[in-house]
């Protein structure tokens with residue numbers, strides 16, 4: 001294939017990119033301890049003591065329908081849930097493979113069945129996170145071939161017992177980077193049973209954005225802003241996804257106050273979409289399965305932002321148009337251009353609003369079509385502009401927010417003659 005040729009995305013990958021924004025859920029036995037999902041390992045808890053947490057895993061506040069409602073209200077289009085994390089405990093019925101699963105816990109429920117059902121009802125895509133490394137299953141250390149068979153059969157359950165699923169999101173191959181994980185077999189089984197399901201395998205903090213096995217449908221950026229991907233000459237179009245925590249832990253950290261802000265999340269979402277990547281924002285529900293109020297509230301605000309600015313976030317694609325600083329452009333299939341403007345200020349009374357050089361002329365390069373109109377998406381205000389189509393230069397006069405308003409990132413819609 002000539003290097004300048006761009007691969008076309010397969011339909012499942014194209015659909016995934018259009019989802020844009022998803023919810024990550026880290027929830028399991030560890031949620032009862034409230035110190036993150038790695039506490040068994042980092043706190044050196046003997047695995048058998050740790051598994052006693054099954055006897056108190058009540059899950060009485062886990063309401064999959066409610067979680068789907070919260071995600072949908074936030075503008076999220078898919079949910080990725082930890083069906084089994086590194087501790088080895090499964091939220092799904094392992095159907096005799098082992099006893100370390102939710103049906104054998106105090107909960108006595110197949111939480112994955114409830115989750116998949118609720119996603120389907122609510123119109124969101126269910127994606128199933130599954131660990132590949134295991135701190136509990138002894139064969140992981142003693143007999144890797146036997147372990148891989150166990151892993152295969154575990155994933156096979158997810159691919160055959162829950163109807164159509166959106167994807168499998170693996171995590172943990174980085175723990176034995178040089179091992180032969182027999183991925184052809186594992187991924188082949190997924191493709192056979194779930195041809196529409198995405199296959200993702202987290203490359204971790206150390207190797208963000210790295211391409212892996214040819215069956216992988218999306219690269220991952222754990223806790224880091226995605227970079228533009230040069231897909232010329234690639235044999236397959238691969239998507240990108242950035243996952244991020246709201247504070248410093250995936251699983252609930254009860255004493256972790258290091259919360260990022262709503263502006264941070266809006267900017268992360270924009271930074272992802274700028275390069276065509278998805279944004280997977282994590283929640284760590286409580287021991288009993290409820291989304292923590294502060295997380296829920298922030299998600300609601302993001303949802304309000306998306307109510308106003310969602311169209312280009314979901315439908316927009318990166319274009320060869322350059323803004324200044326973090327300002328950027330996306331193009332939607334109807335041919336409109338959307339300009340994302342950061343750092344605007346509120347105008348109003350000098351005694352109450354913070355002054356500063358936010359508003360004014362915003363310049364872009366690479367717009368050669370003749371512009372018809374420019375207006376803010378949030379209030380429809382028409383904006384003055386000038387352009388030189390031959391040079392591809394364009395600028396418009398960004399007004400400030402009126403008193404009472406600050407969208408963090410403001411979007412201008414550009415239509416063409």
Ligand code: GLC
Nearest residue numbers: 037038171202204222243250
């Ligand atoms: C890391 C962690 C894991 C977490 C994941 C989320 O790989 O090991 O705990 O689930 O990141 O991306």
